[in-house]
Amino acid sequence: MTFQAVPMTVDQATAILKWTYPPPYDFYNMETSEEAYAELLDGSYQAVIDQAQLVGFFCTGRSAQVPAGRPLGLYADDHLDIGLGRHPELTGQGTGFTFCSFVLYTAKSQTSLPLRLTVASFNERAIHLYEQLGFRQQSTFSSAHATFLVMTHSHT
Numbered sequence: 242m243t244f245q246a247v248p249m250t251v252d253q254a255t256a257i258l259k260w261t262y263p264p265p266y267d268f269y270n271m272e273t274s275e276e277a278y279a280e281l282l283d284g285s286y287q288a289v290i291d292q293a294q295l296v297g298f299f300c301t302g303r304s305a306q307v308p309a310g311r312p313l314g315l316y317a318d319d320h321l322d323i324g325l326g327r328h329p330e331l332t333g334q335g336t337g338f339t340f341c342s343f344v345l346y347t348a349k350s351q352t353s354l355p356l357r358l359t360v361a362s363f364n365e366r367a368i369h370l371y372e373q374l375g376f377r378q379q380s381t382f383s384s385a386h387a388t389f390l391v392m393t394h395s396h397t
Contacts, residue, residue, distance in 0.1 A: 242291050242336070242339055242340075243291060243292065244289050244291050244296070244339075244340065244343040244345075245289070245290050245291075245395050246253075246287040246288070246289055246299070246344075246347045246388070247287060247288050247289075247290060247346035248284075248287060248288070249281055249282055249286040249287060249288050249298065250288065251278070251282065252339045253288040253295050253298075254277075254278055254282055254286075255273075256295055256328070256388070257271070257281065257288075257295070257298055258271050258272075258278070259273070259278055260280070260326075260328065260329050261329060262332070263329070265363055266329075266332070266364070268361060268386070268387065269326065270365075276326070280304060281298075281302055281306065285300045285301055285302050285303070285305075286298055286299070286300040286304065287299055287300070287347070289340070289344070290397075296326065296327065296328050296331055296340070297325060297326055297327040297328060297340055297344075298323045298325065298326050299323060299324060299325040299326075299344045299347070299348065300319070300323070300325075300386065301321055301322065301323050301324075301348060301351070301352075302322060303322070304324065305322035305323050305324035305358065305359070306322050306359065307359045307382075307384060307389050309382060309383070309384035309389075310359060310382050310389065310391065313382055315379075315380055315382060315391050316357075319354065319355075320354055320355050320356060320393060321348065321351075321352045321354040321355070321357065322356075322357050322358065322359070323344065323348050323356050323357070323358050324358065324359070325341065325344050326341075327340060327359075329364040330359075332366075333366065337366075337367075337370045338370060338373060338374070341370060341371070341374055342374065345374060345394070355393060355394055355395055356376075356393070356394040357379075357391060357392065357393045357394070358371065358376065358391075358392050358394075359389050359390070359391050359392075360389065360390050360392065361384045361387045361388070361389055361390075362381065362387065362388040362389060362390050363387065363388075366376040368390065368392075371392055372392075374394070375394050375395065376392035376393065376394045377392060377393060377394075378390050378392050379391045379392060
């Protein structure tokens with residue numbers, strides 16, 4: 242796998258918005274809307290390609306935060322928030338560590354801050370992977386849709 246991070250294009254955003262995940266991961270399906278396009282194309286998202294194929298994406302900053310966590314003070318400016326997604330056909334195949342390692346390396350190269358991510362608590366597969374990559378749970382909170390873990394990573 243030779244991953245490359247590139248600025249998100251309209252065609253890539255369209256493809257991502259059409260991705261459908263099986264239950265319980267259908268929680269991550271996105272609605273196609275002007276707002277969704279605007280967010281994916283606001284400059285905070287990068288597409289991840291492998292041999293010219295779209296395999297995932299990641300975002301940084303406010304786009305990576307779950308809005309329900311903001312009023313709780315869980316997103317202080319002492320970390321860079323990251324969020325990521327994989328093509329549904331590529332999940333659960335044992336390649337997540339390599340993909341996430343690439344995303345972490347790329348994000349770390351863009352900041353001196355430690356990294357933070359937020360993951361739905363039911364997503365045990367992702368939580369296990371993030372722990373393998375050095376993330377540790379810092380807090381939890383709930384929204385109307387799910388309970389979330391906020392995890393941080395030291396910048397080493």
